[in-house]
Amino acid sequence: NAGVMQNPRHLVRRRGQEARLRCSPMKGHSHVYWYRQLPEEGLKFMVYLQKENIIDESGMPKERFSAEFPKEGPSILRIQQVVRGDSAAYFCASSGLLAGDHGYTFGSGTRLTVV
Amino acid sequence: TQLLEQSPQFLSIQEGENLTVYCNSSSVFSSLQWYRQEPGEGPVLLVTVVTGGEVKKLKRLTFQFGDARKDSSLHITAAQPGDTGLYLCAGEGVKAAGNKLTFGGGTRVLVKP
Numbered sequence: 524n525a526g527v528m529q530n531p532r533h534l535v536r537r538r539g540q541e542a543r544l545r546c547s548p549m550k551g552h553s554h555v556y557w558y559r560q561l562p563e564e565g566l567k568f569m570v571y572l573q574k575e576n577i578i579d580e581s582g583m584p585k586e587r588f589s590a591e592f593p594k595e596g597p598s599i600l601r602i603q604q605v606v607r608g609d610s611a612a613y614f615c616a617s618s619g620l621l622a623g624d625h626g627y628t629f630g631s632g633t634r635l636t637v638v
Numbered sequence: 639t640q641l642l643e644q645s646p647q648f649l650s651i652q653e654g655e656n657l658t659v660y661c662n663s664s665s666v667f668s669s670l671q672w673y674r675q676e677p678g679e680g681p682v683l684l685v686t687v688v689t690g691g692e693v694k695k696l697k698r699l700t701f702q703f704g705d706a707r708k709d710s711s712l713h714i715t716a717a718q719p720g721d722t723g724l725y726l727c728a729g730e731g732v733k734a735a736g737n738k739l740t741f742g743g744g745t746r747v748l749v750k751p
Contacts, residue, residue: 527680556738565644565726565741566681579738614680618737627671627739629680 526550527617528597529630536605536637544600544633548617555598556627557590560612569613572598605637641665642729644742652750654716659745661727662709668730670703670710671739675724684712717749 526549536542548555553574558566568582572592583590587605592598602609612634616627642663651657661670669688673681685694687703687710694701698721700713714721724746728739 554737558739558741563744563746565743566728566739568738568740571738582738616680616739627683629673629682631678631680634678 527615527628527630529613529615529633531633532631534633534635536635538606538637539604542602542605542609542635544602544613544615544635545597546600546615546617546630547597548615549628552617552619552628554618555592556616556618557598557600558614558616560614560632566614569600602635605635607637610635610637642727642740642742644725644727644745646745647743648746648748650748650750651717653718657714657717657747659712659725659727659747660709661711661742663729664708665729666707667740668707670707671728671730672701672710672712673726673728675726675744681726714747717747719749719751722747722749 528547530545534542555572557569559569560566570583570590571579574592575594587603589601612632614629614632616629618627642661645660649657669686671686672684674684675681685696685701687694687701690705690707692703698715702711710727724744726744727742730739
């Protein structure tokens with residue numbers, strides 16, 4: 524997963540706190556995707572962003588979740604007032620143009636635990 | 639909503655045996671990708687198939703895309719313990735559906751020495 528950097532790798536939050544997950548895409552990639560994975564399940568799409576634009580947020584919960592990809596700096600997935608059900612692994616992926624033959628490059632994920 | 643179903647969910651075999659994992663959908667995808675995921679890590683792309691009927695080989699792994707671009711299979715010949723992991727198929731929607739991937743639920747493969 525070299526190239527897509529996610530931090531932190533592990534994050535523990537108490538119920539009601541905020542969680543901020545960061546993703547720096549591969550150099551030259553301008554498309555960022557966030558996915559959520561519950562234990563023993565596949566990945567579920569959350570949001571697709573390009574620089575300064577949210578392209579598709581159809582997988583984002585309507586409340587408490589937001590994402591941004593500013594002109595400078597990493598993409599941020601923000602979860603406000605976390606609840607235990609938010610505990611999951613959150614993966615970021617990046618691509619250049621259409622993924623097509625090249626696929627996506629995933630980061631190593633952030634494992635969020637809400638206690 | 640595009641859905642991908644993987645089967646089986648879990649597969650346990652002895653070293654040297656062959657295995658096949660299936661990925662099925664009622665939707666058409668512009669491409670179908672296979673990933674392998676190790677515990678504590680993100681998915682790593684194994685292959686992308688784009689053309690209906692396409693077959694790609696990667697050493698002992700053979701990937702096939704159905705003629706109608708709705709289903710795919712992954713076949714591993716003479717499995718080794720190093721093949722143990724979670725195998726995920728993912729479909730990329732047709733252009734109108736955007737670039738997001740729809741993942742199957744995964745197949746956990748255990749190859750015993």
